[in-house]
Amino acid sequence: MREADYYEKLEGDVVHCLLCPQDCRIRPGKVGFCRVRRNQDGVLVAVKYGRVASYAMDPVEKKPLYHFHPGTYIFSLGAYGCNLRCRHCQNWELSQGDGEDVPFPPERAVETAAAWSDPQRPCIGLAYTYSEPLVWFEYVLDTARLARERGLKNVLVTNGYVREEPLKDLLSYVDAMNVDVKSFSTEFYREVCSGRLEPVLRTVETAHAAGCHVEVTCLIIPGLNDGDDQVERLSEWLAGISPEIPLHLSRYFPNWKMTRPETPVQTLRRARDIAARHLSYVYIGNAWEVDAADTACPSCGAVLVSRRGFSARRMELEGRKCRRCGRGVNIRDR
Ligand code: SF4
Numbered sequence: 001m002r003e004a005d006y007y008e009k010l011e012g013d014v015v016h017c018l019l020c021p022q023d024c025r026i027r028p029g030k031v032g033f034c035r036v037r038r039n040q041d042g043v044l045v046a047v048k049y050g051r052v053a054s055y056a057m058d059p060v061e062k063k064p065l066y067h068f069h070p071g072t073y074i075f076s077l078g079a080y081g082c083n084l085r086c087r088h089c090q091n092w093e094l095s096q097g098d099g100e101d102v103p104f105p106p107e108r109a110v111e112t113a114a115a116w117s118d119p120q121r122p123c124i125g126l127a128y129t130y131s132e133p134l135v136w137f138e139y140v141l142d143t144a145r146l147a148r149e150r151g152l153k154n155v156l157v158t159n160g161y162v163r164e165e166p167l168k169d170l171l172s173y174v175d176a177m178n179v180d181v182k183s184f185s186t187e188f189y190r191e192v193c194s195g196r197l198e199p200v201l202r203t204v205e206t207a208h209a210a211g212c213h214v215e216v217t218c219l220i221i222p223g224l225n226d227g228d229d230q231v232e233r234l235s236e237w238l239a240g241i242s243p244e245i246p247l248h249l250s251r252y253f254p255n256w257k258m259t260r261p262e263t264p265v266q267t268l269r270r271a272r273d274i275a276a277r278h279l280s281y282v283y284i285g286n287a288w289e290v291d292a293a294d295t296a297c298p299s300c301g302a303v304l305v306s307r308r309g310f311s312a313r314r315m316e317l318e319g320r321k322c323r324r325c326g327r328g329v330n331i332r333d334r
Contacts, residue, residue, distance in 0.1 A: 004037055004044040005138055006166050013042035019137055020083045020162050021199045033194075034135040035098070036081030046138045048079040052104035053094055054130050057116065059310040063127055063157050064248050064285055066295060067331045068176045068213050070305045071312040073123045074155060075113035077104065078130025079139070083161050085194040086182065088221060088258035094131040096256070106143035114150050125153030125175070134162045137170075144173035160203035161195055167206055176213035176332070178248075179204050183218070183225035184234040192224065201237065208241050213332050217248040217285070220263050220271055231271045232278075239278040244330035247279050251286035265290055281330070297322040297329065304329060 006018040010025065017024045017032050024032035026039040036047045055077040060069055063076075082095035089095050109126060116123035126147050128140045133156050144154040153175040160179040162170075181200055182193055189197040208214045216238060220226050231249075238245055249271050251263045268284045272292060275282045284292035293307040295317075302316040302324040316323045320331055 001045050001047055002049045002138060004046045005141075005169075006163070007044040009042060013039070015039045015042065015044040017044060018163060019166055020134060021196060022083050022161075032083075033085075034081045034083040034132070036079070036135050046136070048081060048101070048136055049139045050103055050105050051079055051101040052077050052109075053080050053099070053101040054078050055104070055112075057123065058127065059121075059312075060124065060127075060155075061307060061310045061312055063129060063155060063178050064217065064250075064283070065155065065176055065178055065213075065215055066248075066283060066293075066305070066307070066312075067215060067246050067281065067329075068155070069124045069153070069333055070295075070314065070317075070331070071121065072334075073116065073118070073121050074125055074127045074153070075109070075116065075123055076127040076129050077109060078128065078133065079136050080131060081135045082132040082159070083135050083195070084132070084159050087192050087256060088219070088252060088254075089256045090219070090253070091131060092256040106139065106146050109143050110146045110150055110152065113147065113152055125155065127155040127157060129155070129157035132159055132161075134158055134160075134166075137166055141169060141173065144170070148173050158203075159195075160200040162199070162203060164202070164206065167203055168210070171207060171210040171212055174207075174212055176215075177207050178215045178217055179207070180217050180219070181234060184230050184237065185225065188225055204238075205241055208245065215246040215248065217250055219250045219252050220268060221252040221258070222260060222263050222267060224260075226263070226267050226271060228270070228274055231274045235275040235278040235282075242330075243279050244281070245279065246281040246283065246330070247275055248283045248285045249275065251284070253286070263287075268292075295329075295331070297325060297327055299327040300325040304331075
Protein backbone atom coordinates (compact mmCIF):
# COMPACT_ATOMS: atom_id res chain seq x y z
CA MET A 1 0.00 0.00 0.00
CA ARG A 2 1.27 3.51 -0.72
CA GLU A 3 -0.05 7.04 -0.98
CA ALA A 4 -1.85 7.54 -4.26
CA ASP A 5 -0.85 9.98 -6.95
CA TYR A 6 -3.48 12.25 -8.45
CA TYR A 7 -5.81 13.37 -5.70
CA GLU A 8 -6.64 16.50 -3.74
CA LYS A 9 -7.62 17.01 -0.13
CA LEU A 10 -10.99 18.59 0.58
CA GLU A 11 -12.60 19.84 3.77
CA GLY A 12 -13.26 17.39 6.61
CA ASP A 13 -10.57 14.90 5.55
CA VAL A 14 -12.50 14.09 2.36
CA VAL A 15 -10.28 13.27 -0.65
CA HIS A 16 -11.05 13.80 -4.32
CA CYS A 17 -9.46 11.16 -6.58
CA LEU A 18 -8.28 12.64 -9.87
CA LEU A 19 -7.21 9.42 -11.56
CA CYS A 20 -10.29 8.54 -13.57
CA PRO A 21 -13.54 10.09 -14.77
CA GLN A 22 -15.55 8.45 -11.97
CA ASP A 23 -14.42 11.53 -10.05
CA CYS A 24 -14.84 9.98 -6.58
CA ARG A 25 -15.01 12.09 -3.46
CA ILE A 26 -14.15 9.70 -0.66
CA ARG A 27 -14.85 10.12 3.03
CA PRO A 28 -12.41 8.83 5.70
CA GLY A 29 -12.41 5.05 5.98
CA LYS A 30 -14.22 4.60 2.64
CA VAL A 31 -13.07 3.40 -0.77
CA GLY A 32 -13.75 4.80 -4.24
CA PHE A 33 -15.91 3.22 -6.93
CA CYS A 34 -13.00 0.93 -7.93
CA ARG A 35 -12.75 -0.38 -4.32
CA VAL A 36 -8.94 -0.25 -4.36
CA ARG A 37 -8.27 3.39 -3.47
CA ARG A 38 -9.07 4.19 0.13
CA ASN A 39 -9.23 7.33 2.24
CA GLN A 40 -7.04 6.58 5.24
CA ASP A 41 -7.24 9.45 7.71
CA GLY A 42 -7.45 12.05 4.95
CA VAL A 43 -4.78 10.43 2.74
CA LEU A 44 -5.71 8.56 -0.43
CA VAL A 45 -3.90 5.22 -0.56
CA ALA A 46 -3.50 2.73 -3.39
CA VAL A 47 -4.60 -0.43 -1.58
CA LYS A 48 -3.25 -2.94 -4.11
CA TYR A 49 0.19 -1.42 -4.58
CA GLY A 50 2.66 -4.34 -4.82
CA ARG A 51 -0.09 -7.00 -4.53
CA VAL A 52 -0.70 -9.36 -7.44
CA ALA A 53 -3.79 -11.53 -7.69
CA SER A 54 -2.89 -13.36 -10.89
CA TYR A 55 0.23 -13.79 -13.01
CA ALA A 56 1.40 -15.95 -15.90
CA MET A 57 3.78 -16.04 -18.84
CA ASP A 58 1.37 -15.54 -21.74
CA PRO A 59 1.67 -15.40 -25.50
CA VAL A 60 1.40 -11.74 -26.52
CA GLU A 61 -1.39 -12.84 -28.89
CA LYS A 62 -3.52 -13.62 -25.83
CA LYS A 63 -3.71 -9.95 -24.74
CA PRO A 64 -4.80 -9.68 -27.65
CA LEU A 65 -1.98 -7.93 -29.49
CA TYR A 66 -1.46 -9.27 -33.00
CA HIS A 67 0.81 -6.53 -34.34
CA PHE A 68 3.28 -6.27 -31.49
CA HIS A 69 6.22 -8.71 -31.53
CA PRO A 70 4.17 -11.64 -32.86
CA GLY A 71 5.01 -15.06 -31.46
CA THR A 72 6.67 -13.80 -28.26
CA TYR A 73 5.77 -14.18 -24.60
CA ILE A 74 4.96 -11.44 -22.14
CA PHE A 75 4.92 -11.69 -18.34
CA SER A 76 1.34 -10.80 -17.42
CA LEU A 77 0.08 -9.69 -14.06
CA GLY A 78 -3.04 -8.20 -12.54
CA ALA A 79 -4.68 -7.18 -9.28
CA TYR A 80 -8.21 -6.84 -7.92
CA GLY A 81 -10.33 -3.83 -8.80
CA CYS A 82 -11.87 -1.96 -11.71
CA ASN A 83 -13.30 1.51 -12.32
CA LEU A 84 -16.15 0.25 -14.52
CA ARG A 85 -18.89 -2.22 -13.62
CA CYS A 86 -19.73 -3.96 -16.89
CA ARG A 87 -22.64 -6.34 -16.35
CA HIS A 88 -21.10 -8.86 -18.73
CA CYS A 89 -17.54 -8.67 -17.30
CA GLN A 90 -15.64 -11.72 -18.53
CA ASN A 91 -13.19 -11.42 -15.63
CA TRP A 92 -15.46 -10.35 -12.80
CA GLU A 93 -13.84 -12.53 -10.11
CA LEU A 94 -10.85 -10.19 -10.31
CA SER A 95 -12.44 -6.94 -11.39
CA GLN A 96 -15.28 -7.03 -8.89
CA GLY A 97 -13.90 -9.43 -6.29
CA ASP A 98 -11.35 -9.38 -3.53
CA GLY A 99 -9.46 -12.32 -2.13
CA GLU A 100 -6.04 -13.93 -2.08
CA ASP A 101 -3.16 -11.99 -3.55
CA VAL A 102 0.60 -12.14 -3.08
CA PRO A 103 3.28 -9.52 -2.48
CA PHE A 104 5.00 -8.71 -5.74
CA PRO A 105 7.20 -5.62 -5.60
CA PRO A 106 8.09 -3.96 -8.92
CA GLU A 107 11.65 -5.37 -8.76
CA ARG A 108 10.33 -8.94 -8.54
CA ALA A 109 7.97 -8.43 -11.49
CA VAL A 110 10.76 -7.04 -13.65
CA GLU A 111 13.22 -9.75 -12.58
CA THR A 112 10.70 -12.47 -13.46
CA ALA A 113 10.29 -11.09 -16.98
CA ALA A 114 14.04 -10.53 -17.43
CA ALA A 115 14.97 -14.02 -16.20
CA TRP A 116 12.88 -15.83 -18.82
CA SER A 117 15.12 -17.60 -21.32
CA ASP A 118 13.62 -19.40 -24.27
CA PRO A 119 15.25 -18.43 -27.56
CA GLN A 120 12.32 -19.92 -29.50
CA ARG A 121 9.82 -17.76 -27.66
CA PRO A 122 11.48 -14.88 -25.83
CA CYS A 123 9.75 -12.73 -23.22
CA ILE A 124 9.57 -9.12 -24.41
CA GLY A 125 8.44 -7.53 -21.15
CA LEU A 126 5.43 -7.04 -18.90
CA ALA A 127 1.69 -6.78 -19.51
CA TYR A 128 -0.55 -5.17 -16.90
CA THR A 129 -3.78 -6.99 -17.53
CA TYR A 130 -6.50 -9.43 -16.32
CA SER A 131 -8.52 -6.76 -14.48
CA GLU A 132 -8.06 -2.98 -14.85
CA PRO A 133 -4.44 -1.79 -14.56
CA LEU A 134 -5.40 1.90 -14.48
CA VAL A 135 -6.67 1.63 -10.89
CA TRP A 136 -3.28 0.05 -10.08
CA PHE A 137 -1.69 3.20 -11.46
CA GLU A 138 1.21 3.76 -9.04
CA TYR A 139 2.37 0.14 -9.20
CA VAL A 140 2.13 0.06 -13.00
CA LEU A 141 4.07 3.30 -13.30
CA ASP A 142 6.85 2.24 -10.89
CA THR A 143 7.17 -1.20 -12.48
CA ALA A 144 7.04 0.13 -16.04
CA ARG A 145 9.80 2.61 -15.25
CA LEU A 146 12.05 -0.18 -13.95
CA ALA A 147 11.17 -2.43 -16.87
CA ARG A 148 12.08 0.31 -19.35
CA GLU A 149 15.48 0.69 -17.64
CA ARG A 150 16.05 -3.04 -18.22
CA GLY A 151 15.14 -2.77 -21.91
CA LEU A 152 11.80 -4.53 -21.47
CA LYS A 153 8.50 -3.54 -23.10
CA ASN A 154 5.40 -2.46 -21.20
CA VAL A 155 1.89 -3.31 -22.33
CA LEU A 156 -1.45 -2.15 -20.91
CA VAL A 157 -4.64 -4.10 -21.49
CA THR A 158 -7.18 -1.57 -20.39
CA ASN A 159 -10.66 -0.12 -20.51
CA GLY A 160 -9.07 3.27 -21.24
CA TYR A 161 -11.12 4.99 -18.53
CA VAL A 162 -8.58 7.48 -17.21
CA ARG A 163 -8.01 11.20 -17.02
CA GLU A 164 -5.61 12.83 -19.43
CA GLU A 165 -2.76 13.76 -17.08
CA PRO A 166 -2.17 10.31 -15.54
CA LEU A 167 -2.54 8.79 -19.00
CA LYS A 168 0.28 11.00 -20.24
CA ASP A 169 2.47 9.82 -17.33
CA LEU A 170 1.87 6.22 -18.33
CA LEU A 171 2.51 6.92 -22.00
CA SER A 172 6.09 7.87 -21.15
CA TYR A 173 6.72 4.18 -20.39
CA VAL A 174 4.01 2.14 -22.12
CA ASP A 175 4.95 0.73 -25.52
CA ALA A 176 1.63 -0.84 -26.49
CA MET A 177 -1.98 -0.89 -25.41
CA ASN A 178 -5.02 -2.90 -26.15
CA VAL A 179 -7.97 -0.66 -25.33
CA ASP A 180 -11.43 -2.11 -24.89
CA VAL A 181 -13.97 0.10 -26.64
CA LYS A 182 -17.04 -1.64 -25.37
CA SER A 183 -19.54 -0.02 -27.70
CA PHE A 184 -19.93 3.18 -29.67
CA SER A 185 -22.99 4.19 -27.67
CA THR A 186 -23.05 6.57 -24.71
CA GLU A 187 -26.19 4.80 -23.41
CA PHE A 188 -24.41 1.45 -23.45
CA TYR A 189 -21.54 2.86 -21.40
CA ARG A 190 -23.94 4.44 -18.93
CA GLU A 191 -26.38 1.54 -18.56
CA VAL A 192 -24.15 -1.52 -18.98
CA CYS A 193 -20.77 -0.29 -17.73
CA SER A 194 -21.53 2.58 -15.32
CA GLY A 195 -19.19 4.87 -17.22
CA ARG A 196 -18.90 7.22 -20.19
CA LEU A 197 -17.76 6.60 -23.75
CA GLU A 198 -15.98 9.88 -24.49
CA PRO A 199 -12.95 9.47 -22.14
CA VAL A 200 -12.28 6.02 -23.63
CA LEU A 201 -12.22 7.41 -27.18
CA ARG A 202 -9.89 10.18 -26.01
CA THR A 203 -7.51 7.57 -24.52
CA VAL A 204 -7.21 5.78 -27.87
CA GLU A 205 -6.62 9.06 -29.69
CA THR A 206 -4.07 10.31 -27.15
CA ALA A 207 -2.15 7.03 -27.03
CA HIS A 208 -1.93 6.80 -30.81
CA ALA A 209 -0.84 10.44 -31.09
CA ALA A 210 1.88 9.78 -28.49
CA GLY A 211 3.37 7.03 -30.65
CA CYS A 212 2.18 4.14 -28.49
CA HIS A 213 1.22 1.03 -30.47
CA VAL A 214 -2.57 0.70 -30.12
CA GLU A 215 -4.97 -2.12 -30.85
CA VAL A 216 -8.67 -1.99 -30.00
CA THR A 217 -11.00 -4.74 -28.83
CA CYS A 218 -14.78 -4.68 -28.93
CA LEU A 219 -16.73 -7.52 -27.34
CA ILE A 220 -19.78 -7.99 -29.54
CA ILE A 221 -22.90 -8.72 -27.47
CA PRO A 222 -26.06 -9.80 -29.30
CA GLY A 223 -28.85 -7.23 -29.12
CA LEU A 224 -26.73 -4.68 -27.24
CA ASN A 225 -23.88 -3.46 -29.43
CA ASP A 226 -24.02 -5.65 -32.54
CA GLY A 227 -26.10 -3.29 -34.70
CA ASP A 228 -24.60 -2.55 -38.13
CA ASP A 229 -24.67 1.18 -37.45
CA GLN A 230 -22.73 0.81 -34.19
CA VAL A 231 -20.03 -1.32 -35.80
CA GLU A 232 -19.91 1.09 -38.73
CA ARG A 233 -19.53 4.17 -36.51
CA LEU A 234 -16.86 2.52 -34.35
CA SER A 235 -14.88 1.51 -37.43
CA GLU A 236 -15.24 4.93 -39.08
CA TRP A 237 -14.03 6.68 -35.95
CA LEU A 238 -11.03 4.33 -35.64
CA ALA A 239 -10.18 4.73 -39.32
CA GLY A 240 -10.26 8.49 -38.76
CA ILE A 241 -7.36 8.05 -36.32
CA SER A 242 -5.65 5.51 -38.58
CA PRO A 243 -7.07 2.72 -40.77
CA GLU A 244 -3.96 0.74 -39.81
CA ILE A 245 -5.04 0.26 -36.18
CA PRO A 246 -5.98 -3.41 -35.66
CA LEU A 247 -9.52 -4.08 -34.42
CA HIS A 248 -10.41 -7.28 -32.55
CA LEU A 249 -14.09 -8.18 -32.59
CA SER A 250 -14.45 -10.59 -29.74
CA ARG A 251 -17.17 -13.11 -29.01
CA TYR A 252 -19.19 -12.57 -25.83
CA PHE A 253 -20.17 -15.43 -23.50
CA PRO A 254 -22.70 -15.03 -20.68
CA ASN A 255 -20.95 -14.01 -17.48
CA TRP A 256 -21.50 -12.25 -14.16
CA LYS A 257 -24.82 -10.38 -14.35
CA MET A 258 -25.56 -10.95 -18.03
CA THR A 259 -27.38 -14.09 -19.11
CA ARG A 260 -28.20 -13.46 -22.76
CA PRO A 261 -26.79 -16.21 -25.01
CA GLU A 262 -23.34 -16.10 -26.59
CA THR A 263 -22.71 -14.21 -29.82
CA PRO A 264 -23.57 -16.19 -32.96
CA VAL A 265 -20.65 -16.68 -35.31
CA GLN A 266 -22.57 -15.12 -38.21
CA THR A 267 -22.93 -11.89 -36.17
CA LEU A 268 -19.16 -11.72 -35.76
CA ARG A 269 -18.62 -12.36 -39.47
CA ARG A 270 -21.08 -9.62 -40.41
CA ALA A 271 -19.42 -7.17 -38.02
CA ARG A 272 -16.01 -8.10 -39.44
CA ASP A 273 -17.21 -7.44 -43.00
CA ILE A 274 -18.55 -4.00 -42.02
CA ALA A 275 -15.39 -3.03 -40.14
CA ALA A 276 -13.14 -4.27 -42.95
CA ARG A 277 -14.62 -1.63 -45.27
CA HIS A 278 -12.83 0.97 -43.15
CA LEU A 279 -9.88 -0.78 -41.51
CA SER A 280 -6.93 -2.76 -42.83
CA TYR A 281 -6.78 -5.37 -40.05
CA VAL A 282 -9.92 -6.80 -38.45
CA TYR A 283 -9.81 -9.99 -36.40
CA ILE A 284 -12.40 -12.18 -34.74
CA GLY A 285 -11.52 -13.35 -31.23
CA ASN A 286 -12.86 -16.01 -28.84
CA ALA A 287 -14.31 -18.04 -31.72
CA TRP A 288 -11.86 -20.74 -32.70
CA GLU A 289 -14.19 -22.13 -35.37
CA VAL A 290 -13.82 -18.91 -37.37
CA ASP A 291 -10.65 -18.62 -39.39
CA ALA A 292 -9.97 -14.91 -38.86
CA ALA A 293 -6.72 -14.68 -36.94
CA ASP A 294 -4.12 -14.49 -39.71
CA THR A 295 -2.65 -11.14 -40.66
CA ALA A 296 -2.97 -10.63 -44.40
CA CYS A 297 -1.36 -7.91 -46.48
CA PRO A 298 -4.09 -5.34 -47.19
CA SER A 299 -2.69 -4.81 -50.71
CA CYS A 300 -1.88 -8.23 -52.14
CA GLY A 301 -3.53 -10.58 -49.61
CA ALA A 302 -0.34 -12.52 -48.78
CA VAL A 303 -0.41 -14.09 -45.32
CA LEU A 304 2.09 -12.10 -43.27
CA VAL A 305 1.57 -13.83 -39.91
CA SER A 306 -0.23 -17.14 -39.57
CA ARG A 307 -1.92 -17.93 -36.23
CA ARG A 308 -3.28 -21.12 -34.72
CA GLY A 309 -4.69 -20.66 -31.25
CA PHE A 310 -2.22 -18.40 -29.50
CA SER A 311 0.80 -19.40 -31.54
CA ALA A 312 2.02 -17.23 -34.40
CA ARG A 313 4.37 -17.83 -37.33
CA ARG A 314 5.87 -15.17 -39.56
CA MET A 315 5.20 -15.95 -43.21
CA GLU A 316 5.56 -13.15 -45.81
CA LEU A 317 6.48 -10.54 -43.22
CA GLU A 318 9.90 -8.97 -43.72
CA GLY A 319 10.69 -6.36 -41.11
CA ARG A 320 7.66 -4.08 -41.29
CA LYS A 321 6.81 -4.84 -44.91
CA CYS A 322 5.08 -7.43 -47.03
CA ARG A 323 7.81 -9.48 -48.72
CA ARG A 324 5.63 -10.07 -51.75
CA CYS A 325 4.46 -6.56 -52.68
CA GLY A 326 6.53 -4.29 -50.41
CA ARG A 327 3.56 -2.61 -48.70
CA GLY A 328 4.34 -1.19 -45.26
CA VAL A 329 2.59 -2.97 -42.38
CA ASN A 330 1.72 -1.59 -38.95
CA ILE A 331 3.63 -4.22 -37.00
CA ARG A 332 6.16 -3.49 -34.27
CA ASP A 333 8.71 -6.25 -34.21
CA ARG A 334 12.19 -7.11 -33.07
S1 SF4 B 1 -9.61 5.54 -9.70
FE1 SF4 B 1 -11.12 4.63 -8.31
S2 SF4 B 1 -11.27 6.07 -6.60
FE2 SF4 B 1 -10.26 7.15 -8.28
S3 SF4 B 1 -11.93 8.24 -9.36
FE3 SF4 B 1 -11.60 6.27 -10.40
S4 SF4 B 1 -13.03 4.84 -9.44
FE4 SF4 B 1 -12.87 6.63 -8.09
